[in-house]
Every structure is written in structure tokens, then in C-alpha cells.
Amino acid sequence: MLSIVGVAALLSVLVYKYIYYPRFASPLSKLPTAHPLCSITARWFSRRISQQKELTTLLAAHQKHGPVVRLGPREVSVVSLEGLRDIYTAGLEKHPWYVQIFANYGGTPNLVSTLEHRPHSVQKRMIANVYAKSYIQRSKDLDTLSTGIVLGKFLPLLHEYVNEKTQPDVMSLFQWAGIDFMTAYVFGTAYSTDFLQDKEGREAYFKDRSKIQSFDNSGQDNVVEAVCMQLATDTLAAQTQPQQTDIDGTSPVVFRQLYSQLVQKNKTESGQLSQTDLMKRCASEVLDHIIAAHETFAITSTYVLYRMSLDPALQKRLRAELSALRPSIGLGAAEQALPSAADVDALPLLNGVLLETLRLHAAVPVRQPRVVPEEGIRLHGHYIPAGTTVSSNAYCLHRQPEIFPRPNEWLPERWMAMQDRLQTDSSFPPPEVIRRWFWAFGSGGRMCIGSNFALQVLKLLFASIYTNFETSIIDDEGIEQSESFIAGPVGNKLIVQLHPVE
Structure with a gap:
């Protein structure tokens, strides 16, 4: 009899804890759900993720229920400027998921994987200045390495494709x-990679795509981590050994700044890091920048060239805009130099092409989870208790029809000032309004530190292509069908034909 009573009591506790409380008594019970089962289990939404329907499910739920939707017993999705302010600008701590995915070298932290706000801010301040837009546009090192890569490697490789009558795989080319x-900016050109020319080196680096895609943090067994550590070790040796200081090349802008700051910080801490751990900390940080660069470049460039290749008239308009740059970007130019970074950045159509691609095809469109602190927060009038996972995502933010009319269409002119639009559409809000909703790089103190670097370099590469070539599609396998192109999934590719222009 007692055993029956005990079992009944246990069942009652379980029913209350896992069914009644989350469904009827929890503060979250007042929120609309993506599905009725979401109030008592996270499995329904996890199933949608496994079916590669995460983003479309989120969008449909928010379109039906508004800016706040419950995804599980302790998870909420928010799509609004209020949500961005109260979650990301307010600096809520990151979810432990970031450590599992983004820590390198056996769990060594970096900016992305650091959960707490204060240590993140301390490390971010170490290198924030070298990624600031003003610094990047004035950087002689970036100008020099850009000239060497674009005129010495990138454009010659494109002409080689034409001469040999082969077509580039866009994703691989931009990786x-x-x-x-990125490695040239981090380590300097003397110790950077040279994958545009070094076929053997790039094949070795990409020989195990599964490790690159899963962000495997297994240490030196990971070829990506091994390459980064070797670059860091060689760069440090060049900085500390007098006989190596006369090597030609640009400065190791990021590495020098980060390493010196970490050394100074290490001197003031009670539990000082060993030299090995110090190098791991430095390498973990810059490896994250490198991985982010080659994935962001590859994904964004694939979609830019895909969209541009579908519109020859737009290519012609962009080429006319690029013709105003001085010096012109081309191998036949009188000066072996590039136009200023500020001049490239100021081109309205080029800017619209890139921002519209990042809107519709954000490289990281998925949820960015944060954890509600002890005091809880209020979102759109709802109390969200401590420990709840809250998130927003670029995919839904970028498809709000009130902000982005015709949200599923690729329309670069929506980012241009009214006087620069070929066909003025009064339904498009002005750029200063829609930029508040632009979330391709996140927002707040945790937004992508390399966003200015990525935008500047991508604009330069697109300018170099469309100054010299027209593009057309040969093969676009899986491009339109891909809900999320994050981490460059195998099977999605774009092969283009390059047509030289006079």
C-alpha cells in the first residue's frame, strides 16, 4: 500500500513539475507557443531543427503570434528592436552552448566563447581599436596587403581561369x-597563408571538411588549429628574435596587439598563465577570427555572385559606378595600386548589393541564445524569469514586411538614398530606419568584432571582379534550397563563368 502511495506521490510531483507547472503556472505560460507541445517539451522544436526547418518555423511562429514566442519550457524567441535592446544591448550573459561550439584548443576561451560580460569586455578592449572602421580605412598595412592580394594573386587567378577555360567554385575561391x-592582417604577410596560390597548402588545410565545419576543438589533431598555432609561433619568433626582424612584409597587426596585451594582463594576475597557455589563449582568439573570415567570405560571396549573375543589367550599372574609382582596379591599370578604402566604401550601389545580400542570406541567420539573469526581465509586457534562454535571429529580423517591404525579394536599392535609386519606391523606408533592424553581425557589446574588416574587404573583392568581368551561372546546386548556408555545408556550390570586359 505504501509503495502505491509513494508511486502516486512521485507521479504527482512529476506531473506538476513537467506538465502542470510549465503549461499553466509558469510565468511563461502566458506566452504564445510555436506549437502546443512547446510549453512542456523542447523536443518539438529540436525536431524542427533536425529537419532543417528551424528558421522557417521561427518566422511562421512570429508572423502568427507577434514578437514574443515560446519555443520550449524555458526558451523564448524575440524578434523586435525592444528585444535587441533588452537582450543584447543590455548585455545578458551568453548560453553555455557557445563554449561547446566555439572554444578552441581543448576549451581555451576566446571572445565568442566567453560567457560572462566583464571578461569579454576586458579582452575585447585589447583589440577593438585595430578592427574599428576608422583604423581599417587608414591602415597602411591593410592597404599594402590588399594591393598584394588583389593585384598580385586574386585577379591573376581569375584571368588564369579565363585563359584555361575553367570556371571557379565561388565558395572555395572566397574561402x-x-x-x-585574415591571416595577413593577423600575422602579417611574411607569415600568412597563401591559399590563392598555394594549392598544396589549401588542400591540406581543407582535407578534413568535417572538422572545419563542426569547429572540432580536439587540439593539435585538428589541422586548422595546428596551422593557426604554427603561424602564431612563427610570428612570435619573428617579433622576438633580432635576426628575423628585417623580413619584408606587413606588420602582424592583430597578433602583435593581442599578444602584447595578454602578456601585460598576465603580469598583473595572481594565477599567471604559462607561455604555452598564453599562446593557446592568443591562438584560440585569432583562430576564431580566421574561421569566421573564411566562412563569412565564402557564404556571402556565393550569394552575391549568385544574385548578380542573374541580373546582367545590374552588373552593368555596378561596373559604371566602379569606373569612377581612381586608380581603376585592374591588372592593366597604369598604377599598381588600389583606390582608397574610403572611396570603395562610399559606393552606394556596391554597398546596397552587399547589405541586401547579408539581409536576405545572412551568414549566421540562426538564434543567438542568452540567459536571463536572477532578477528576470520584461519583454513586451511579459515577465521572463531567471534562467530562461532568450534569443533573436537575423532570419526573422530581416523579414519584417513593415521594415522590409517585399521581404523575400533581393532589392539592393532599398539600402540606397532616395536620390541614388534608379526607381524610387516610396514603400521602402529610408536606409537609416532599416539599418536599425540589420543584424547580420549581431548588436551590442557582443556583436562581431570583425564586421568592419569583412565589409571593407568584401567590397574590394566584389569591386575587383565586376570592374574586370561579367559573371554568369554554370551550376548553382542547392543554393536556393538552402535554408541556412552556415558553415558551408558540403553539396551547396556555385560555379560561375567569367567573361572579361573591355
């Missing part, structure tokens, strides 16, 4: 370019 640009 190589992205890594070369």
Missing part, C-alpha cells in the same frame, strides 16, 4: 581569399 586576407 581561400578570406583566409589569406
Whole structure:
């Protein structure tokens, strides 16, 4: 009899804890749900993720229920400017998921994987200045390495494709370019990768795509981590050994800044890091920049060239805009130099092409989870208790029809000032309004530190292509069918034909 009573009591507790409370008594019970089961289990939404329907499910739920939707017993999705302010600008701590995915070298932290706000801010301040837009546009190192890569490697490779009558796989091409640009800025050109020319090196680096895609943090067994650590070790040796200081090349802008700041911080801490751990900390940080660069470059460039290749008239308009740059970007130019970064950045159509691509095809369109603090928060009048996972996502933010009319259409002119639009559409809000909803790089103190670098370099690469070539599609396998192109899934590719222009 007692055993029956005990079992009944246990069942009652379980029913209350896992069914009654989350469904009827929890503060979250007043929120609309993506599905009725979401109030008592996270499995329904997890199933949608496994079916690669995360983003479309989120969008449909918010379109039906508004800016706040419950995804599980302790998870809420928010799509609004209020949500961005109260979650991301307010600096809520990150979810432990970030450690599992983004920590490198056996769990060594970096900016992305640091959960707490204060240590993140401390490390971010170490290198924030070298990623600031003003610094990037004035950087002689970036100008020099950009000239060397674009005129010495990137454009010659494109002409080689034409001469050999072959077509580039856009994603692979921009992965190589992205890594070369990022490692040159981090380590200097003397110790950067040269994947645009070094076929053997890039094949070795990408030989295990599964490790790259899963952000495997297994240490030196990961070829990506091994390459980064070797670059960091070589760069440090060049900085500390007098006989190596006369090597030609640009400065290791990011590495020098980060390493010196970490050394100074290490001197003031009670539990000082060993030299090995110090190098792991430094390498973990810059490896995250490198991975982010080659994935962002590859994904964004694939979609830019895909969209542009569908519209020859737009290519012609962009080429006319690019013709005003001085010096012109081309191998036949009188000066072996590039136009200023500020001049490239100021081109309205080029800017619209890039921002519209990042809107419709954000490289990281998925949820960015944060954890509600002890005091809880209020979102759109609803109390959200401590420990709840809250998130927003670029996919839904970028498809709000009130902000982005005709949200599923790729319309670069929506980002242009009224006087620059070929066909003025009064239903498009002005750029200063829609920029508040632009979330391709996140927002607040945790937004992508390399966003200015990525935008500047991508604009330069697109300018170099469409100054010299027209593009058309040969194969676009899986491009339109891909809900999320994050981390460059195998099977999604774009092969283009390059047509030289006079």
C-alpha cells in the first residue's frame, strides 16, 4: 500500500513539475507557443531543427503570434528592436552552448566563447581599436596587403581561369581569399597563408571538411588549429628574435596587439598563465577570427555572385559606378595600386548589393541564445524569469514586411538614398530606419568584432571582379534550397563563368 502511495506521490510531483507547472503556472505560460507541445517539451522544436526547418518555423511562429514566442519550457524567441535592446544591448550573459561550439584548443576561451560580460569586455578592449572602421580605412598595412592580394594573386587567378577555360567554385575561391586576407592582417604577410596560390597548402588545410565545419576543438589533431598555432609561433619568433626582424612584409597587426596585451594582463594576475597557455589563449582568439573570415567570405560571396549573375543589367550599372574609382582596379591599370578604402566604401550601389545580400542570406541567420539573469526581465509586457534562454535571429529580423517591404525579394536599392535609386519606391523606408533592424553581425557589446574588416574587404573583392568581368551561372546546386548556408555545408556550390570586359 505504501509503495502505491509513494508511486502516486512521485507521479504527482512529476506531473506538476513537467506538465502542470510549465503549461499553466509558469510565468511563461502566458506566452504564445510555436506549437502546443512547446510549453512542456523542447523536443518539438529540436525536431524542427533536425529537419532543417528551424528558421522557417521561427518566422511562421512570429508572423502568427507577434514578437514574443515560446519555443520550449524555458526558451523564448524575440524578434523586435525592444528585444535587441533588452537582450543584447543590455548585455545578458551568453548560453553555455557557445563554449561547446566555439572554444578552441581543448576549451581555451576566446571572445565568442566567453560567457560572462566583464571578461569579454576586458579582452575585447585589447583589440577593438585595430578592427574599428576608422583604423581599417587608414591602415597602411591593410592597404599594402590588399594591393598584394588583389593585384598580385586574386585577379591573376581569375584571368588564369579565363585563359584555361575553367570556371571557379565561388565558395572555395572566397574561402581561400578570406583566409589569406585574415591571416595577413593577423600575422602579417611574411607569415600568412597563401591559399590563392598555394594549392598544396589549401588542400591540406581543407582535407578534413568535417572538422572545419563542426569547429572540432580536439587540439593539435585538428589541422586548422595546428596551422593557426604554427603561424602564431612563427610570428612570435619573428617579433622576438633580432635576426628575423628585417623580413619584408606587413606588420602582424592583430597578433602583435593581442599578444602584447595578454602578456601585460598576465603580469598583473595572481594565477599567471604559462607561455604555452598564453599562446593557446592568443591562438584560440585569432583562430576564431580566421574561421569566421573564411566562412563569412565564402557564404556571402556565393550569394552575391549568385544574385548578380542573374541580373546582367545590374552588373552593368555596378561596373559604371566602379569606373569612377581612381586608380581603376585592374591588372592593366597604369598604377599598381588600389583606390582608397574610403572611396570603395562610399559606393552606394556596391554597398546596397552587399547589405541586401547579408539581409536576405545572412551568414549566421540562426538564434543567438542568452540567459536571463536572477532578477528576470520584461519583454513586451511579459515577465521572463531567471534562467530562461532568450534569443533573436537575423532570419526573422530581416523579414519584417513593415521594415522590409517585399521581404523575400533581393532589392539592393532599398539600402540606397532616395536620390541614388534608379526607381524610387516610396514603400521602402529610408536606409537609416532599416539599418536599425540589420543584424547580420549581431548588436551590442557582443556583436562581431570583425564586421568592419569583412565589409571593407568584401567590397574590394566584389569591386575587383565586376570592374574586370561579367559573371554568369554554370551550376548553382542547392543554393536556393538552402535554408541556412552556415558553415558551408558540403553539396551547396556555385560555379560561375567569367567573361572579361573591355
